[in-house]
Amino acid sequence: MYYKKYCLLLGLAALVSPVYADILVILPESGTMARASQSIKRGFLSAYTASGSKEKIIFVDSEKNSIDSIFKKKLTAKTRLVVGSLARPEIEKVIELDPKIPVLALNDVNTQSANVWQYSLAKQDDAVALNRLLKKDGVKKLLVLRQTGTESATALFFVALMAEFGSDIEMVNQLPKKLSRKEGALLLGDHQWMEQLGPLPEKNIYATPLSIEQGQFIPLGLSFCDVPALYNGQWADLIEAYKKQPETMAFQRLLAFGGDAWTISQQFLEQTGQVQFSFVGRTGAIELKDRKIYRQPYCYRQQKNSIEILK
Template structure:
C-alpha cells in the first residue's frame, strides 16, 4: 500500500473517532439537560391513620414504616398499631423503643391512656403477670373510646384466664361483646362459649347474681343447663325452651340444640307436693301458720302433701330426699338463703319459693312469692302514680330496713314517672320535728345523706324538685305513724289540707281500737283477708284459732294462696292478668315473681273504709 493510502485510512479512522466522541458528548449533554429539566415524582403520602385500637391487619414493620412517613398526629396512631402488631407476633423486644417514643409524645389524655394500656399488654406478652393488674387498674376506663375499651377488656380477660379465673374472664368478654362487630364479635362469642363449656353446672349456677348484667346471667344460665349431665333429655329440652323464650336475642342462641315445640303454658297439676318449711327452731311458729294455711287450701284436693323440715338441713340432701319421695312440685323454702341454695342445685321440679332472693334467675318452672315490705312499697308507688300524684315525699327511718323500703319505692316510682321521688330519713323521736321540716323543705339542694336529711336518688344528679310535694309515703309501723303524722300537720300551714298520706300493712291499726282522730284520712294498703275478705273461711279460722293475731293471719293467708295459685301460675306468667286471692290480686312477672295488688282503705274514726 502506498504512503498516501495509509495516510487516508488514518484520517478516516480519526474522523470516525471524533464523530463517536461528539455523539457521546451530545448524548451526555442531552441526558444532563433532561436530568436538570425534569423533576422526580415524589413518593405517595401514607393513608390517614386508623384508630389506635382498630384491628391489626398488617405486619409490624409496615406500620412502623407508615409512622416514619406520617405527620406527628398520625404517626402516634401508626406507632401504637406497630407496637400491637409486634406483640401479636410474639415479639416483646423490638417494640420497646417505640413504646419509649410513645411515652414521650403522649399529649392528650386518650394518648396517655393508650400508652398505659400498651404497657399492660407488653407486660402480659412477656408473661410477667404480676404487675399487669396494677397497670390495668391505673387506666381510666371512663374516657376510653369503644375500640380502646374493647382492647382493654380483652387484656383483662386474658389476665384472668391465665390466673385460672374463667368466670371472671368471661364477664370481661361478655362486656366486650357489644363493642365488637362482624368476625371479631363471632370470635369473642366462641371464646365465651369455650370458657363456659369447661365449667361445672353448679359453678355456673353459683356465678349468677344481681351484680352481673342480664346478658352475663343468661350466659351462665344457658351453659348450666347445657353442662348438666344429670338432666334427662326431656327436662333439658324444657329448660332450654324456657331459656330461649326469656332470652330471644341473646348471642348464646346459636348454641341451642334443635328445640321442638314451645314452652308449655298448661296448668300445673301436681300429684305430690313437697312443702319445705322451718317446722322446728326459732321460726317454727311462723312456719306453723303457713302450714295451716296450706292444709286449709288443700282440703278436698286429690294431690298428696309432704312437709319437710328445713331447720338445720343441707339443701342438697333435702332436695335429694324430695326427689326420692317422688314429689313433682315444691312449695318453699322460706328463707332467702335457702331459696338461693335451691336455685344453685338447678331443680328440675317446678318450684314456688316462699321468698324472693337478691337474684331471681328467669326459669319458666321457678316462681317467687313473698310478703316483703319492699314489695308493698313498690305497690304503693304504682298506686300513688295511678291516683295522679307526681312528686311524692318518702319519709323513712334511717335504718337498713327503712332505706331498703324507701329505695324499692323509688325504683318503682321511677318506672312509672321516669324521675326520682324525694327521699327523707328521720333519726328518732327527739328530732322528728326538725326532720319533718327538712323533708317538707326539700325542693332545694340536698345536704349529705344521713338520718334526718334529704337523700334524693336517681341518675343525673339533684336539680331540685321539679314540682312541689303533693303526697307522702311513710315507711313507718303503727306506733311511728301515730307519733309522726301530726307533725306534718303542725309544720305545714294549719289552714292547708293535709297532704295525701299513704302507708302499708306495717301501719295497720286493728278495727275496734279507740278512734284516733289524728289518723283520719290516712290511706293504708293491706291484704283483703285482713279487711274481712272470704267471710266463710274467716269464720272457720276464728273457730279453730280464736287467739290468732294479725301476723299469724297474714302468714295463714300466705300459705293458703301459695297452694291455691299453683294451677294458675303458668297462665299468669303468660300475661293472663290477675286473680283475686286472700293476700291481694295476684299477677306474675316475666321473671316468675308473684306481685300483689293490695286493697287500699281509708281510716275514719276507728274504722277502715274503702278509699281511693
C-alpha cells in the same frame, strides 16, 4: 264440719306423713323462722282443706335437713310439686339443683330458673302499689317522716319506693301543718308512734302496714296498701285458721300468704304445658306471666265510718 276437719288435718300433719308425696312442702319448722313458718303452714293447710283436694302432702323441716338431702331422700317419681323453701340461701341451692318438676319458692332471690317460681310478700310489691296510688292522687313531692329505731323494718320498702317514685322525696323531722296540693306525706313507723304525732292532714297522707294494728284507731284520710284478706271476710279458710289461734296482723298476713301458696300450687297441679293464671287472692291480685309470679296488694283509705278500698 270444716273446722273439725282442718284441726284433724293440722294435727295429723304434725305426727304422720304419707309414704310418698304429691306435694313436698319445705319449711323451717324449728329455729328462728319457726314462728313465721307455723303461720304459713296453717294458712296452707286451711286452704288445702277448704279446697277438698286429695293430693298427698309431706312437710319437711329445712332446719333439720339440708336441701340436698331433702331432694335426694324425699322426692319420688310421684312427687308433682315442691313448695318452699323460705330462706333465700336455700332457694338459691334449689335453683342450683335445677329441678325437673315445678318448685314454688316462698321468697324472692335475684337468680332465676325455668322451673323455680318465686312468690313472696315482697316490699317491692308494696312500693309499686303505693307509688301507683301516689300518682293517681297527683302527688309530685313526697315528705317522709320516719320513726327512729324502725329503719330496718322499712328500709327495703323505702329503697323500692324511691326507685319507683323518683328523686323528689324529702326526709323531714316533723310534718308541716298543711300540705300543698301536690305534696304528700309518708309515715314510716309503728301505730303507737303514729298516734303520738297528733293531728295529721286529712288528704295525701300515707303509711305502710307497719302503722296499722287490728282494732286500733286509723287517722281520717290515711291511705295504705296491704293484704286484702285482713280487710274483708270473704276467705272462710282464713277465718277458721284465725279462730283456732288468733294472730297479730303480721302473722295474719302470713296465714294469707300460706293460703295463696296453696291456691298457686293448685294451678301448677291442674295445668299442663305453658302455665298461666291470674286470680284475686288473699294477699292481692296474683298473676303468673312471663314466667314470673306477680302480686299486687290492694290500697285503702280511712273514711269517717269505714275503710274504703281504692280501685
